[in-house]
Amino acid sequence: MRRPVQPHVMLEQELQLLLQEELNSSVEDAKIESGSEDPKSAIKKRVRVIKNRLFAQRAREETRGYVQQFESTFNALSAQNEVL
Numbered sequence: 001m002r003r004p005v006q007p008h009v010m011l012e013q014e015l016q017l018l019l020q021e022e023l024n025s026s027v028e029d030a031k032i033e034s035g036s037e038d039p040k041s042a043i044k045k046r047v048r049v050i051k052n053r054l055f056a057q058r059a060r061e062e063t064r065g066y067v068q069q070f071e072s073t074f075n076a077l078s079a080q081n082e083v084l
Contacts, residue, residue, distance in 0.1 A: 008054065008057060011050050011053060011054055012054065014046075014050060015047060015050045015051065015054070018043055018046055018047050018050070019047060021043060022040070022043045022044070022047065
């Protein structure tokens with residue numbers, strides 16, 4: 001099932017919060033050794049997912065830009081060819 005799309009800003013804010021939380025938890029883990037790695041691994045997984053989504057969105061935007069550029073070049077060359 002496809003998940004709802006979140007705007008870049010929301011994902012980047014969540015990423016910053018998670019990275020800050022990860023940093024804080026690593027400081028706390030250094031002070032108190034706990035046997036539970038679940039919250040830490042969940043944060044790392046969520047960070048990885050968010051980074052992947054942001055990268056994929058940027059790649060799609062770049063691809064759209066390239067396609068639009070090629071289409072405009074193609075249209076310009078086609079018009080020039082018609083004139084000749």
